[in-house]
Amino acid sequence: MAINRRDNDLQRVFTRRALLLGTAQLGLFGALAARLYYLQVMESDKYMLLAEENRISMRLLPPRRGRVLDRFGHELASNRRNYRVLIVAEQARNVDATLEALSKLIQVDDSQKARVKREIERRRKFVPVVVAENLSWDDFAKINLHSPDLPGVQLDVGETRDYPYGPMFSHVVGYVGAVSESELGDDPLLELPGFRIGKSGVEKVYDERLRGRAGHSEIEVNAYGRAIRELRRNNGQPGDDIVLTIDADLQRFAVERFGEESGAAAVLDIHTGEILALVSNPGYDPNWFNVGITQAQWRQLNGDKYKPLINKAIQGQYPPGSTFKMLVGLAALEAGAVTPDTRVFCPGHMEFGNNTFHCWKKGGHGTMNLVSALEESCDVYFYEAARRTGVDKIAEMAKRLGLGDLTGVDLTGERKGLIPTRAWKQATLGQPWAQGENLVIGIGQGYVTTTPLQLALMAARLANGGYAVSPRIVREDGALGPATDPRLAAQRWPHVGLKREHLDYALEGMIRVTSPPRGTAQGARITLAQYAMAGKTGSSQVRRISRQERETRVRKNEEKPWEERDHALFVAYAPIQAPRYACAVIVEHGGSGAKMAAPIARDIMLETQRLDPSRKPRSAPGPTTASVAPVKGGG
Structure with a gap:
């Protein structure tokens, strides 16, 4: 009798424990189900977007810079192709090693390496930094051939500013140059690798009009961040052309x-x-400032007694x-x-x-x-x-x-x-x-x-x-x-x-x-x-x-x-x-x-x-420089 009573007590204890355990399990699985429902149903759009962001890389595209024209449409500042190589710090396993490998293919001196490292430090790690630009086609092709062995390196064919008249319009048109740290501001365009802004002359005064609006490219990437294909592209809005009164x-x-x-x-x-x-x-020559002026060129300009700057x-x-x-x-x-x-x-x-x-x-x-x-x-x-x-x-x-x-x-x-x-x-x-x-x-x-x-x-x-x-x-x-x-x-x-x-x-x-x-x-x-x-x-x-x-x-x-x-x-x-x-x-x-x-x-x-640029077309006849009197002295 005593044994049956003890068995009944043990059975009741086991039943309560089983009930408590079952309730806990039910609550746990219920909470898990509720969490799964919340994540997969209620928050599906959010996590789908995050997944897409991991799969799709959004890249800002610099717009084509507007031209500077004379009164009759001659291009005083235009654009030409620019073959360049960039590096993305977060994709490069070792930036120093990558730069060293690049230097065996093209000229990358110590000052360039130091500049790249400084820019990597002050920019976000996923922002590409220009290593070299205005490359020849042979150098560009050589790097492209070895690109699988250069982690973090990107090749790019962009545009760069060109001044076909050289020094002739340097003080009027001005020149563009790399964005300094003090000029970064809020415009994301200014963080793009190799982006140029006006530094003097018309290029500076009308920089925002010439600059245009950025476009973007959606790139599908794999788990390692390597581009697979381009999904869509918006080239943005090119900058305005500026027409000068100059002939x-x-x-x-x-x-x-x-x-x-x-x-x-x-x-x-x-x-x-x-x-x-x-x-x-x-x-x-404003092209010197665009492609990167050397120390020798800078000393030449500053030391000239005729003050060309x-x-x-x-x-x-x-x-x-x-x-x-x-x-x-x-x-x-x-x-x-x-x-x-x-x-x-x-x-x-x-x-x-x-x-x-x-x-x-x-x-x-x-x-x-x-x-x-x-x-x-x-x-x-x-x-x-x-x-x-x-x-x-x-x-x-x-x-x-x-x-x-x-x-x-x-x-x-x-x-x-x-x-x-x-x-x-x-x-x-x-x-x-x-x-x-x-x-x-x-x-x-x-x-x-x-x-x-x-x-x-x-x-x-x-x-x-x-x-x-x-x-x-x-x-x-x-x-x-x-x-x-x-x-x-x-x-x-x-x-x-x-x-x-x-x-x-x-x-x-x-x-x-x-x-x-x-x-x-x-x-x-x-x-x-x-x-x-x-x-x-x-x-x-x-x-x-x-x-x-x-x-x-x-x-x-x-x-x-x-x-x-x-x-x-x-x-x-x-x-x-x-x-x-x-x-x-x-x-x-x-x-x-x-x-x-x-x-x-x-x-x-x-x-x-x-x-007679104010009144008639170029074909109009006129006097020649021979129709002058001989030069004599005067006061």
């Missing part, structure tokens, strides 16, 4: 005309403000010399300091206080009025005109004609130059303005500095009747061909407030500058009447001339060291009868404006009118 044929001519001289030139349409040529000589047309700041005299004359007329008939006697110098201010012509010019003083570039006349007018009124006129401020042209690094005033000197140097400084300003020396583009703009505003045209280098409508009707273009520009009769005297003086018998640039005149040019010579000192040098004339300008010679300048407009184009030329340390700058300006203005 490539005219630019080529102007660059070639400068030859070995260092300097700058600008040619404008006086009605529309379109820049037809913008030269800074010498230039540099500087865009002299907008960054070079030079005393304008006698090209400033029309402006001084206009300020004096407006202030009532002189009249067109006011006469000043020039004995070759002017005494003011304890100082003697010399004229460039040692024996003097005799009695001068405004027009004859411009014609013969008499310094003494403009000393007196500036003395009577004062620096502030001269500065105000200079501002109205486009000097001393940014022109607003769409290029990088433009400089303002300097048009001094009494307030400027007090605020900057803590000194009052000296009356003698008015005389120096009167001939474009002293503190005053301008850029060649500003001088061309001044000439354009004088030639178009006093309208405040502004320079532009990109066609607003993106259209190719000639400019719009100048009568319509002129409606957009305000007038600078010059009296027509005052302006006529300044223009008459410029006409006489290129006319016999006394014009300082008569030797550089254009003899064909329908293409005749008016202008103004200028020479600006880069150092003070001592009394002994002036009296003994120990060395002529061309006998001095290059760095000590005067700058040669010339501003012009043409044709005289119906002005359409304006030009400014500076030859660094060229000496005489009449001998050096004026002949270059003459040839450029003649070619401008022959091509």
